[in-house]
Amino acid sequence: MARKRYTGELAEPIRIEHYTPIILEPPPPIPGLVAAINDLNKKAAADSLIAAGEAKRRKLDLLFDHFEIEDHTDYRSLSMKLAEAHVNGFRLVSADARGKGRPKGDWQLMRLLADAEVINRRKGLTQSSASDAKAVEDLRSQTKFATRWGRYSARTLRNMLTEARNPAKNPMYLLWQAGGPTGTWPIEETKRIRKSILDFFSITRNGF
DSSP: OOOOOGGGGGSSOOOOOOOOOOSSSSOOSSSHHHHHHHHHHHHHHHHHHHHHHHHHHHHHHHHHTTOOOTTTOOOHHHHHHHHHHHOGGGGOOOOOOOOOSSOOOOHHHHHHHHHHHHHHHHTTTTTTTHHHHHHHHHHHHHHHHHHHHHOOOOHHHHHHHHHTOOTOOOTHHHHHHHTTTTTTSSHHHHHHHHHHHHHHTTTTOOOO
16 A cells, blocks of 8 residues: 655644743842743743644644544544554555565465466467476566566576475475376366466466
8 A cells, every 4th residue: 555645734844943041140130030031931941842732733633634534533543544654564565565585485386386377378388398487487577477476586486486396395286286187186177176276376367
């Protein structure tokens, strides 16, 4: 979700007038003058804090409006919105979102297998004629697939495909094999299994 930029008063700091206290050194011998000056200094400082407080309360209302919260006493919702906007741990991102390094997890390996097979099926390639290098090139360049894989290097994706076919690295590959030509199920059942896998894991979702 894109973060809403602060505008208007919410984009500007609260500016307070600097007050320089009056200090008389040495104090003149006038009865009550020092006490009066001290009171003046305290009042000026207090007025500055009051003005800042009023500005903060006004901006708090603007903050509720900014996040489209109608109840201006619903501080829990406001706190959640602020956390989502400024604390990475509260942000909601897609499981396919851009991140550092390579994607991790069995599901990502299955996604890669599924997308690579969709590529090969669209090109009419058989298992014997398909190559990881060609599939990876398309995964990184074709718009639909590049949203998921374009940020990774070709070498990384080729290594991931190798891992994806290794049951020790990807236990779910056993399910993939059950839906392949070497599966032990009847041919129609293996086709149904593979189609279900592709429908679930490929970014195309029945797009071939």
